[in-house]
Amino acid sequence: MKKRKIELxxxxxxxxxTYGCHADELIAYLNSIEPKKLVLNGDIIDIWQFSKRYFPASHLKVLKKLIGMASKGTEVFYITGNHDEMLRKFSDASMGNFKVANKLVLNLDGKKAWIFHGDVFDISIQNAKWLAKLGGYGYDVLIMLNNFVNWCLVKTGREKYSLSKRIKNGVKGAVKYINDFEKTAAELAIENGYDYVVCGHIHQPKKEHFENKNGKCLYLNSGDWVENLTALEYSFKRWRIYHYNHDKLSPFFVDEDLKEMDMNELIASITDKEVDAEKVNLEKTEDENLGNLGNQGLAQD
Incomplete structure (x- = not known):
């Protein structure tokens, strides 16, 4: 099936x-697109709650898919978040088309996009990390409970229900935190001359224009793949929020070549890519030189 080509x-x-991750749905989405650039904007791997007892095959396939996309020419930027903060020690490291960073600035058709996870605005993480981690475990338990509730609802022919969304929307403090987060990110972007500010962290997909006396910018949030199953896409100078649950695409299965490759082969395919390119250029030069010599010989005859 033909993939959608997008800029970013x-x-x-x-x-x-974690139990709340929708890895199969994410693989289906990644198999449906062909982006020039792919930004992984934090909390991709939940190192806070990582356990050897739970890391199913579908989660490993996501990692293989991401590395596979990099090996095939997509620029992949891994921006660190709070749940994968251990990777910050590798900031500015790169391996072929795969790069790790704490933040990213991209030029998109003459406009500047400021991309970062957003946990820098979270006071609980800065001042009481143990409390934030405890909240992360509580959230995971809530998602597990929610999955069971939704299974029961589907079996009885009723619509799915989000407990965490209900709690967030019903608690004034949570609503205020989200509003403050969005406003702070937008105001900082305007102050620093960015046209777009792209965040994650709060699991709240959004696209909204902000304006103050100093200027204006477009605030964007990619949401998450735990509850909302959303992504941001940029093409033809426009941003859109992609909703997996609203997509009527036919199922995309894991690429056949990806099934056969193990992780070591995928990593090798990235690191060897540049070497292979040099070989091609060298062979091309040699062929041209031989062709020139042949033409000279024919001219002399």
Whole structure:
């Protein structure tokens, strides 16, 4: 099936290694697109809650898919978040088309996009990390409970229900926190001359214009792949929020070549890519030189 070609895709808050992660749906989405750039905007691997007892095959396939996309020419930027903060020690490291960073600035058709996870605005993480981690475990338990409730609802022919969304929407403090987060990110972007500010972290997909006396910018949030199953896409100078649950695409299965490759082969395919390119250029030069010599010989005859 033909893939959609897009300039840029942004996903965040996948939380691989937790029960709430929708890895199969994410693989289906990644198989449906062909982006020039892919930004993984934090909390892709949930290192806070990582356990050897739970990391199913579908979660490993996501990692293989991401590395596979990099090996095939997509620029992949892994921006660190709070749940994968251990990777910040590898900031500015790169391996072929796969790069790790704490933040990213991209030039998109003459406009500047400021991309970062957003946990820098979270006071609970900065001042009481143990409380934030405890909240992460509580959220995972809530998602597990919600999955069971939704299974029961589907079996009885009723619509799915989000407990966490209900709690967030019903608690004034949570609503205020989200509003403050969005406003702070937008105001900082305007102050620093950015046209777009792209975040994750709060699991709240959004696209909204902000304006003050100093200027204006477009605030964007990629949402998550735990509850909302959303991503951001940029093409033809426009941003859109992609909703997996609203997509009527036919199922996309894991690429056949990806099934056969193990992780070591995928990594090798990235690192050897540049070497292979040099070989092609060298062979091309040699062929041209031989061709020139042949033409000279014919001219002399």
């Amino acid at each position: 895709a942004v996903i965040s808050d996948v939380h691989l290694g």
